[in-house]
Amino acid sequence: MSFVDLTAQVMIAVPLAPLLAFVVVALAELGLPTPASERVVARSVRLGAAVALVGSVWLAIALARSPATELVLDRSPWFEVGHYKFAARLTVDSLSAIMLVLASTLTLIGVRFSVSYMHRDPGFRRFFALIALFEAGLMLLLEAGTIDLLFIGWEIVGLTSTFLIAFFHGRDAPLAAGLRAFVTYRSCDVGLLAGAVLLHHYAHTSAFDGAFGAGHWPVGTAHLEPHAATLIALLFMLAAMGKAGAFPVGGWLPRAMEGPTPSSALFYGGLSVSAGAYLLLRVAPLFAESMVARVALGLVGVATAVHATIVGRVQTDAKTQLTYASATQIGLVFVWIALDLRWLAIFHLFGHISLRTFQLLRAPAILADRHHRLGALGGAHVETGRHLERMFPARLRLRLYALARAGFDIDSLLDLLLVAPLLSVAHRAARFERAVTAMLVRPRTGRGSISSSQLDDEDLA
Amino acid sequence: MNYPFSLIFIIVALPLLGAALVKRSSGPDHARQIGGVIAGAVLLALAYVLLDVVAQDGGGRVEDPALALGWFGVRPLFGFDALSAVLALTNAITAFAVIVGAPRSRDERPRITTLLATEGLILTMLASLDLVILALAFACLVSPAGAHGPSRREGPDTTRLYRAVFIAGALPLAAAVGLISFANLGSLGPDVFDLRVISMLPHRGASVVLGLLMLTVLVRMALLPLHSWLPAMTQHGPLGPTVLLVASQSGAYLFVRVAFVFFPGDAGGLTTWLTLGGVASALYGGVISLIQDDLRRLIGWLSVSQAGLMIIGLCSLESDGVAGAVVYWTSYGTAVTGLALTVWAVQARTGTTTIAQLGGLVESCPRLTVAFAAFAVASVGFPGSLGFVGEDLLIHGVLDSHPLLGVLMLVATALNGIALIRALFRVFLGPVKIAAPADLRARELWVVAGLAAVVFGLGLWPRLAVDVVGLARLCIHV
Numbered sequence: 001m002s003f004v005d006l007t008a009q010v011m012i013a014v015p016l017a018p019l020l021a022f023v024v025v026a027l028a029e030l031g032l033p034t035p036a037s038e039r040v041v042a043r044s045v046r047l048g049a050a051v052a053l054v055g056s057v058w059l060a061i062a063l064a065r066s067p068a069t070e071l072v073l074d075r076s077p078w079f080e081v082g083h084y085k086f087a088a089r090l091t092v093d094s095l096s097a098i099m100l101v102l103a104s105t106l107t108l109i110g111v112r113f114s115v116s117y118m119h120r121d122p123g124f125r126r127f128f129a130l131i132a133l134f135e136a137g138l139m140l141l142l143e144a145g146t147i148d149l150l151f152i153g154w155e156i157v158g159l160t161s162t163f164l165i166a167f168f169h170g171r172d173a174p175l176a177a178g179l180r181a182f183v184t185y186r187s188c189d190v191g192l193l194a195g196a197v198l199l200h201h202y203a204h205t206s207a208f209d210g211a212f213g214a215g216h217w218p219v220g221t222a223h224l225e226p227h228a229a230t231l232i233a234l235l236f237m238l239a240a241m242g243k244a245g246a247f248p249v250g251g252w253l254p255r256a257m258e259g260p261t262p263s264s265a266l267f268y269g270g271l272s273v274s275a276g277a278y279l280l281l282r283v284a285p286l287f288a289e290s291m292v293a294r295v296a297l298g299l300v301g302v303a304t305a306v307h308a309t310i311v312g313r314v315q316t317d318a319k320t321q322l323t324y325a326s327a328t329q330i331g332l333v334f335v336w337i338a339l340d341l342r343w344l345a346i347f348h349l350f351g352h353i354s355l356r357t358f359q360l361l362r363a364p365a366i367l368a369d370r371h372h373r374l375g376a377l378g379g380a381h382v383e384t385g386r387h388l389e390r391m392f393p394a395r396l397r398l399r400l401y402a403l404a405r406a407g408f409d410i411d412s413l414l415d416l417l418l419v420a421p422l423l424s425v426a427h428r429a430a431r432f433e434r435a436v437t438a439m440l441v442r443p444r445t446g447r448g449s450i451s452s453s454q455l456d457d458e459d460l461a
Numbered sequence: 462m463n464y465p466f467s468l469i470f471i472i473v474a475l476p477l478l479g480a481a482l483v484k485r486s487s488g489p490d491h492a493r494q495i496g497g498v499i500a501g502a503v504l505l506a507l508a509y510v511l512l513d514v515v516a517q518d519g520g521g522r523v524e525d526p527a528l529a530l531g532w533f534g535v536r537p538l539f540g541f542d543a544l545s546a547v548l549a550l551t552n553a554i555t556a557f558a559v560i561v562g563a564p565r566s567r568d569e570r571p572r573i574t575t576l577l578a579t580e581g582l583i584l585t586m587l588a589s590l591d592l593v594i595l596a597l598a599f600a601c602l603v604s605p606a607g608a609h610g611p612s613r614r615e616g617p618d619t620t621r622l623y624r625a626v627f628i629a630g631a632l633p634l635a636a637a638v639g640l641i642s643f644a645n646l647g648s649l650g651p652d653v654f655d656l657r658v659i660s661m662l663p664h665r666g667a668s669v670v671l672g673l674l675m676l677t678v679l680v681r682m683a684l685l686p687l688h689s690w691l692p693a694m695t696q697h698g699p700l701g702p703t704v705l706l707v708a709s710q711s712g713a714y715l716f717v718r719v720a721f722v723f724f725p726g727d728a729g730g731l732t733t734w735l736t737l738g739g740v741a742s743a744l745y746g747g748v749i750s751l752i753q754d755d756l757r758r759l760i761g762w763l764s765v766s767q768a769g770l771m772i773i774g775l776c777s778l779e780s781d782g783v784a785g786a787v788v789y790w791t792s793y794g795t796a797v798t799g800l801a802l803t804v805w806a807v808q809a810r811t812g813t814t815t816i817a818q819l820g821g822l823v824e825s826c827p828r829l830t831v832a833f834a835a836f837a838v839a840s841v842g843f844p845g846s847l848g849f850v851g852e853d854l855l856i857h858g859v860l861d862s863h864p865l866l867g868v869l870m871l872v873a874t875a876l877n878g879i880a881l882i883r884a885l886f887r888v889f890l891g892p893v894k895i896a897a898p899a900d901l902r903a904r905e906l907w908v909v910a911g912l913a914a915v916v917f918g919l920g921l922w923p924r925l926a927v928d929v930v931g932l933a934r935l936c937i938h939v
Binding site: 026029030078079080081082083084086148151152155156159162166169170171172175178179182183186187189190193194197198200201422423425426427429430433436437439440441442443444 | 616617618619621622625689690692693696697745748749751752753780781784785821823827828831838843844845849850853854856857858860861864867868871872875878879882883886887890891892893923924927930931934
């Protein structure tokens, strides 16, 4: 097998290995009479993550050695009808190579960390299955050579994220947090799918190197009509805002801390929220073509950074504080992309993801760390920070504190403006429909809507 | 290609014969055996027919031998092309799954009889090459369920509901067929009812016929404003036959088989009105499903929404839009059957489908939870399922030509997804409110796993399904 063929196989193996780990764990959980042991589950997922890491490093080296600017594996079409083809095209360029190595490294670390952290948790197998599926989705997202394939990875990441936020499902709060995240994802993903179809329509291809063909990342340019570039860029921005927890739709992000710490670290400390920034970097040539989109993205980035840094400063628990710190940095990355500083954005993203994941993984031991630090300093605590607060007069500082505690009521405002009217319409419609049903279906006295014969299930007797 | 004997007639008649046998069976076990064997045999036979259809160059038609019909000439009455063969196979899968995989009751002879009779009528409608037989089968589709269930002793009285659906679907169609015959009898002669040649002959249509057909399609597809019967039927009617009706999408079939034939092109402007009805249904169903408090009613509203999406694709008149609609047709039919089976299992175990009374079922039914989650994501077109392929084609077809419609479709699918995940969280997760005595039994598990294998297997390797649907698309005279 030649080096090129081997590299092609590695490109397939990177998302496939964690996917297989997911399938193995899921089938073992559902199909075996006795559940698989923690050791077997952890080893399966670790093996999948390790293969993904080795493969990612291989691809990075192969790209560095290759005279080409990208590695491409095209098994098109996945399916086709008439003139429409769904391209199955994987691409590794400098952007995806960096992100692949980083993401697979951090996932493997997160998986190893979770083996001890989740030990004897009743949801141990479910957790590892979801982490494996998440990694498969993320690897596909990063390797995707077309916007359609990226969408598939994007959706998998979103769904696993939802289930991991709602992981401790015995309580209501994680469920509400998970549902909020899903609603945000699903609403904003309309932008990604609409943008994908419009990109296909205007550029006559969904492949990134076809759509931004005049040079490869980071120097690609999109040859689209200005209005088309603006529209598509704004749609992608909407999708990125949802996934990254950007202002004003980031209310799900602090709530997402209801999930287990390792998944919080992987998802909201770094990798999942960075998928939004990755999408924007991937389609950065579109923003370069449209001043309107750049200004909009810059404003969103600044608003996210300012809002998150203020709100984050008044949080009382470490994980939430770190989440807001994460949102602050993502906001800044948005600004770099708006300014078309693509390499700065990716360096910033790399550093931010690494640091934040580490901080979140250490969050459960924050008190022990603090004692160690104080001990090392001889017991003296050096008070630092509060520079931003000092810029405001005392009275305003108090008011700002109250506002920040409430997150500036952005969620309430969104609920009031978007959710409440929608639900009001739904309730009115439901009342009308109940009245129509009452005309068609008449209740019998003392009988419910359920046929009692259906309750005499012989299997259950 | 003509079969040497009336194979298609036998396939179509088998479920009807089975229904008669089940009615006279000695007990529930015997009834189940007859139901399972008949449904399985029909499924295998239709798979064979589909292979036959696909094997022909370009996906031709297979027909029964011709019959002497007096003045109406000598012609076959039953046959399958790629479209009807695909839909018939999907329906056979649905019927088999519901007959074998549904929770059992002490005497389920009425249930199995109803299911087999409904399946027989659907297959008759799909296989018919004659306009009158098609119309008769179409009109009678709700009759078995209306006559048998839910049990006349228990549950609310749904007589008025079934009567209304029957009349609203049958009367306008009967009038339309009558007018078509009257207007074309002179010019077409004996071919007036022959669906094979009628599209190739010059014939006359009238706006009255168009209006009647539109009314029939709106009613049977449960499109706004004639939609309210479907959520009521899924909640209060027998779930099995209702699922068969939803999966068959008889209204859509009538639209492509009759409306497109008599009014080629944009079906005399019908597509515009149906598109509007489709958009309104997709959004209305999506919004109202957000607050549903009953799992069965939720399935009804999702079906209203999905029917809206499908008709938009069919009316887009774009190759990928129409193909997407047909893929959606088959994938949603299969996914909603799985969803309905899981809801049925919940009802059998807890005695309720009211969401507020349920919660934490995952503790006692982990397999049921996974099954519900899998079919929920499949029915809204999550990647990896066949629904994703259908949704992708559908949205490409529509968004290309009508960007605003495409965006509204995306909003509708987002709402449907949110409604289903909300239901999943509230019924299966959260604090335990009610405990189920058992998880999915082996029999139920095998059926559910089989349906999941179809939906996700074809979702991961869609080329086979899309190639067959590509042939089916060519059977629609757009």
